Amino acid sequence: MRTESYPKSICMMITGVIRCVPIFVVALALNGADTAPACAEETKGYGPPRDLKEIIAAGRLRVAFGNFDVPGFRRKLPSGAFEGPEFEMAKDIAKTLNLDLVIVNGGDTFNAVATTVADLKADIGINKMSASFDRAPHVRFSQPYAKLRHAMVYNRDLIARLAKGGNPEDAFRSFSGRIGVLGASSYVEFARENFPAATIVEMKTWDTGIAALKDGTIDGLYRDELEVRRVLDGNPDMGVQFGSAVFTDKLDLKVVYVCNPCANLRQLVNLYIETNQQVLARAMSIDALLRNARK
């Protein structure tokens, strides 16, 4: 099985080299030699790319999952088995490559999952990971398989006070209260970027964030739309005191993290996402995710 894949890979490489030539020439002409190494690195030699070769040789695809459930996307059953659309996606990618799926413990935080992939302890990380600027140098991002909008659970009183009788939307745009975000997650960066006047409070867990919101330690809890909806879904008593706002222009792109040298693996993951667009769109819709999370 594995040996059969070599000729295909060689053909793909030759095609890749041919495709790279004009890009290489144009890039040299326009920008000097800066872009050349990347292309050259991906096509080094005429055999299969090193990363894919190693993965295929090992016969297994190492996928990093965080050591925690990701409601809606993936959860661990009492039996130790996983379920959820992200787990299905990991299985499908491994199956497409004709490899065994190996789940790697990605640690207790989202950043830890990113580090696991960056340190090449896993080939890819699928853990509701966001595409963010601060992680871009360390891992490769696939194209998004889910798009969630940024959202906030907020204290109605505070927003009404900040709005001073005007539109609450403007109060969010110049929010100067205390915003809770999940520590060691992309939302620390997002919050600093989108709410520069606010005090950003990093919460150890999402549940401590909810508790802090309830006791007034923070004024808002900022994350993606799914988690914000889940807060009010799971805490119906909060509905009067706290409201939910979704920011339509702030998208949280959920991507697969691919190890940095694994350019071809990233292409294959992208190909998988592209060819399964409709299935993924349905499985990762906000309603489907919310239904999964309620299980």
Place this chain on the structure above:
Amino acid sequence: MGPQKPYSFTDLSKKINRPSITIVAVILGVWLGYMQFPFLKYLRPVGDFYVALLQICVLPFLMATIPLAVRSALTSGTAGNVMGRLIGWLIATTVMVMLIAVLVPLVLFHFVPMDQNIAHRIGAMFGGSGTHVDMEFALSPQLASDEGDKQETGLMAIIPVNVFSALSSNNSLQVIVFLFLFGVGMVLSERRSGTSVFSALRHIQSVCILIFDWFNLLIPIGIITLIAPQIALLGPDAFAVLAPFASAFLVTSIMLIALPIFCMSLSLRVPPREVLAVFMKPLALVAATRNALVCVPTALETMTDELHAPKQPCELFIPIGFAIVRFGNLTHFIVAAVFIGNLTGHTFSATELLLVAVFSFMSSFATIGLAGLPGLVPLAAVLRPFGLSYELALPLMIIADPIVSMIRGMLNVALNCQIPALAGAGGRKPIAVPAVVKIA
């Protein structure tokens, strides 16, 4: 025996629209709606068809009635006096409505406070659903919608720059402003040249009334087919959760409907029970159609023909009052603000209560020509200055609106009819034959 008078549509309409039949139709509509029978969805198109029929002649009727009323006021020599009394009673009624709408819910919530359990249930029903978010908007200021800037605001909104456009878009306020000005112009022109089209207008008015009489034959069917699906929109959960707001609004409304009944009874010297009996028709009609303007002809007929209120102030004020003076919305906004304040633990000072009433009065004008959800948007201007969440109030008000909109219409009709009755007190036509109808 003399020759028998031919039986007319008007006679048949009056026979069909006896108060007893109207009351039975209302009760039947409410019962069918409460039972939530599956076939109710098939009644809605029938009700919509009936409202469409009623709307056919509303604008032509207003176009004839308002200039005629202006003429009547200007030629009688008592125009200034009538206008002065109308304005005086309008102010007095507004103040009375504000006072009752503020005090009744305050007293109710004081003696029957909302416990934490009710707040939790409301939160669970409206705020705690994962399928609902309060706000969706672009955080970037560059992407913020600027639609609000495009709308005409203030005085410009009532100026009919193009009256034909106002007519075609059913902008009743602009049409009424135009007709008022046009009526004054027609009277002055008549005095100068001696020619006028007032007799033609009177003919148009009587044609419209005749057509309304035809459609009035269907009032009981209209009431049932419009009220039942509306009531059915509210599920049993909504009834339970909305009970604190609904009870405050209902008690306030009952008092505010009783007020004009007694005032009209005193000023027109008719027993309150009989005023209520004849007044059931316009009240039931507006509850069914939720459109006060559609009820102008019926209300005028009830006031002038059945209660024998002075015609001049009625014809002058009722069409304008129904279109502009929104006592129902004023009451709704005040009660909603007091309720949301109570729900979120906000204590109003006396000054704040006064401001709630004033803001509600001002916001009620912003509901002119609006129904449904857009008609609730001005509530934001009442709640937000006091730090009360409009986003929390809106879903509550939307759920309650099927019932509240019916009562709002009844308040608009009842309180607006009270003003010309009081303003014309002393000028009432003598009644040759007792014309009031008793509840069968």
